[in-house]
Amino acid sequence: MTTEYAGLAGWTPAALPVPGEVRPVVSAPDPVLSRPGPEVDPTSDEIVRLAADLIATMRVSPGCVGLAAPQVGVGAQVFAVDVTGHPKAVTVHGTFVLCNARVVEATRWKSGREGCMSVPDLTGDVKRASRLVVEGLLPGSGAPVRLVTDGFEARALQHEIDHCQGLLFLDRVAGAHAIYQRKVYQ
Template identity: 30%
Template structure:
């Protein structure tokens, strides 16, 4: 199937995704397509809603932490615990091309429970920047964009960016 990345202010990006009941061939094909789209667009993470699929599926690439490219697919991911805050940092998004804004409410350490591609429950701890990427992608499943998390000054900068890039 031919998917395209939805971009702000597409209202579909604000919708909450539904859980995946079964990991079948169509889900595996979707995840494969997501990986190709993410890599083609130089992304380090992608959520199914970003391509118009309202399913709780995310992928992240370990390139985010300087490792070799290794895509991790998570079905129905949820954060089950977290600790401490990550330092304020610039975040960007394939659905908000060209804009980077400061986010300061991401957690440094998270434990995520999800189904792997064999429908096995995994519970994995992530830290630092990979933790941030996963939180960003899980936000997409809940209709939240990183620009919803930026402070007032950054929101003014974002409005200016939108005006200049119409």
């Protein structure tokens, strides 16, 4: 049985034995974004390499706080998150990758604006839990993780878990009235 934060404390991207490569990010309506990905073996070389690539791709993408395997064209339940330094983040667990993650508890629902690298021109208001308990497995070791988080990090986790299930934030908005053209800053 896992305990709160089990397996994640002390885990860093350096725990992955391979360097990551930057992959191109796919945009909607690419079919990989609308298909649920299969569960994976977190100890396989292919998944460890994918985890490293997700982190590398996230790092070179300005403003990116999460990236899921379908966003780089791979149908799989794997994603990376790092909300470190984001102005909306209060609870921060650093950079991590989870495989086969699932929400086991979700409370305190709130609406908030979301954007996505795979939907580059739009944002939308999405109602999500602001307190979350997620369970998943770490790439490489396959160690189980039980993560308790809230606020912006909880929103980012739900957004990435949705990607692994073939859902975009556009599938979660209340309607067309809750979708907006993304502002371009120069």
